[in-house]
Amino acid sequence: MEKLVIAGREFSSRLFLGTGKFNSNELMAKAIEASGTEMVTVAMKRVELEDKEDDLLAHVARPGIQLLPNTSGVRNAEEAVFAAQMAREAFGTNWLKLEIHPDPRYLLPDSTETLKATEELVKLGFVVLPYCQADPTLCKHLEEAGAATVMPLGAPIGTNKGLQTRDFLRIIIEQANVPVVVDAGIGAPSHAAEAMEMGASACLVNTAIAVAGDPVAMAAAFKQAVEAGRMAYEAGLGLQAASMVAEASSPLTAFLNE
Amino acid sequence: MKIWVNSKEVETAAVSLASLVEELSLPTQGIAVAVENRMVPRTQWEACALSEGMRVVVVKAACGG
Numbered sequence: 001m002e003k004l005v006i007a008g009r010e011f012s013s014r015l016f017l018g019t020g021k022f023n024s025n026e027l028m029a030k031a032i033e034a035s036g037t038e039m040v041t042v043a044m045k046r047v048e049l050e051d052k053e054d055d056l057l058a059h060v061a062r063p064g065i066q067l068l069p070n071t072s073g074v075r076n077a078e079e080a081v082f083a084a085q086m087a088r089e090a091f092g093t094n095w096l097k098l099e100i101h102p103d104p105r106y107l108l109p110d111s112t113e114t115l116k117a118t119e120e121l122v123k124l125g126f127v128v129l130p131y132c133q134a135d136p137t138l139c140k141h142l143e144e145a146g147a148a149t150v151m152p153l154g155a156p157i158g159t160n161k162g163l164q165t166r167d168f169l170r171i172i173i174e175q176a177n178v179p180v181v182v183d184a185g186i187g188a189p190s191h192a193a194e195a196m197e198m199g200a201s202a203c204l205v206n207t208a209i210a211v212a213g214d215p216v217a218m219a220a221a222f223k224q225a226v227e228a229g230r231m232a233y234e235a236g237l238g239l240q241a242a243s244m245v246a247e248a249s250s251p252l253t254a255f256l257n258e
Numbered sequence: 259m260k261i262w263v264n265s266k267e268v269e270t271a272a273v274s275l276a277s278l279v280e281e282l283s284l285p286t287q288g289i290a291v292a293v294e295n296r297m298v299p300r301t302q303w304e305a306c307a308l309s310e311g312m313r314v315v316v317v318k319a320a321c322g323g
Contacts, residue, residue: 043322
């Protein structure tokens with residue numbers, strides 16, 4: 001498999017993992033291990049002064065894993081820049097999953113603010129991976145603004161509905177000069193494989209793994225699906241026939257007859 | 259004096275951000291601190307003077323996708 005390169009850094013794994021919704025940090029750490037991921041997202045929260053809880057970073061930070069802090073909770077570009085600066089300071093990385101979704105019901109990204117924030121954050125030296133609408137025009141604008149990838153959604157966050165935006169994802173992939181990471185909506189390994197077969201550079205998965213009956217086994221299943229999808233893409237898929245008329249793959253010469 | 263830390267009122271003797279972090283037994287790694295909505299890099303905690311009523315925000319890693 002070809003390596004994935006983002007902002008000059010090479011990744012062997014094309015599966016990115018989110019850390020939300022796991023029942024425990026121990027389970028999450030095992031799922032990270034089983035997924036083979038080299039890119040893991042984290043959010044930020046306010047420190048509780050009395051509460052000395054377990055340090056999440058101890059379960060996530062491993063050699064070979066790129067931490068990808070997100071800006072979840074911000075409502076506009078100004079708040080995103082503030083959150084980005086806090087993340088860079090807290091985690092010691094300039095990599096950032098930019099997500100601006102002011103509407104808590106559908107968590108759909110605000111395209112105008114996302115583009116504005118990308119422009120500003122790139123100037124401030126961040127490696128910006130914006131979560132965005134599956135809008136080919138917007139993705140070109142984000143690329144021109146210096147985004148390191150584009151991360152269009154397959155379906156609303158956490159819905160597990162798969163690639164509802166597949167036609168637009170195809171256009172985005174065809175036009176992109178930066179890696180396209182399908183983020184949000186991937187609910188099953190088959191969805192991830194489909195995205196990879198289409199030529200997506202990577203998939204970001206969280207809910208589908210975290211809420212599975214066995215998250216560790218599901219992480220391993222996603223690892224294989226992403227690899228299989230990518231290998232199929234690189235191997236070159238056969239074209240789909242326009243009609244339903246069968247094309248034989250075995251010789252139909254009648255050896256049973258005279 | 260009284261200041262606000264993560265929207266909670268805190269009585270403190272700390273005159274600098276560095277001494278506040280120590281007083282509250284906050285970890286020095288894995289957190290970021292903002293004073294009056296501006297991030298203060300840890301290299302400037304010592305030089306960052308606190309005064310009555312200031313709003314301090316301290317964040318750390320949380321689970322998220």
